[in-house]
Amino acid sequence: MNRRQLVKFAALTGVAGIGAGYWALPAGEVPGPLSLPGAQQLLIGLRDKPLLSLKGWSPAEVFNHCAQSIEYSLGGYPTIKPAWFRHSVGPLAFGAFAARGAMRHPLDEAIPGAAPLSAPATQALALERLLQAFADFASHQGELQPHFAYGALSHADYAQAHVLHLYNHLSLIRLA
Numbered sequence: 001m002n003r004r005q006l007v008k009f010a011a012l013t014g015v016a017g018i019g020a021g022y023w024a025l026p027a028g029e030v031p032g033p034l035s036l037p038g039a040q041q042l043l044i045g046l047r048d049k050p051l052l053s054l055k056g057w058s059p060a061e062v063f064n065h066c067a068q069s070i071e072y073s074l075g076g077y078p079t080i081k082p083a084w085f086r087h088s089v090g091p092l093a094f095g096a097f098a099a100r101g102a103m104r105h106p107l108d109e110a111i112p113g114a115a116p117l118s119a120p121a122t123q124a125l126a127l128e129r130l131l132q133a134f135a136d137f138a139s140h141q142g143e144l145q146p147h148f149a150y151g152a153l154s155h156a157d158y159a160q161a162h163v164l165h166l167y168n169h170l171s172l173i174r175l176a
């Protein structure tokens with residue numbers, strides 16, 4: 001199989017997988033409105049509440065991870081997928097998530113090249129970091145950096161991606 005056939009095969013199987021995956025996404029209740037203010041209000045409601053993770057990362061690590069994603073959309077991701085991916089499979093995946101109003105991805109997978117999720121270490125400080133990242137993103141007027149997988153996104157699409165990303169991670173967080 002030559003390179004052109006391989007790329008074509010990867011794109012077609014990716015499209016099929018994304019199409020099938022669309023129907024496997026959760027369709028139930030989301031924890032809050034699918035908007036920046038809705039996500040911010042939900043997070044404010046978590047202040048001073050004891051939280052636990054059902055599996056994987058601690059709540060502090062989840063908040064740091066989600067904050068990193070938002071911060072990288074403003075300043076640039078440390079590592080990005082190849083251009084062919086960011087112009088084919090990545091946007092198709094985001095389109096499926098956006099259409100469904102839900103995201104599903106590995107909840108223990110760090111952003112490629114990202115710093116460790118250990119700072120800040122406390123849940124309270126990590127939550128404040130995340131709230132600040134959302135506030136910085138909401139007020140940002142300049143150009144946004146390409147997403148490491150989805151490629152170039154508008155401010156509105158990035159806002160939706162950040163909210164869906166947060167809500168996917170919050171599916172494993174409960175009040176202690």
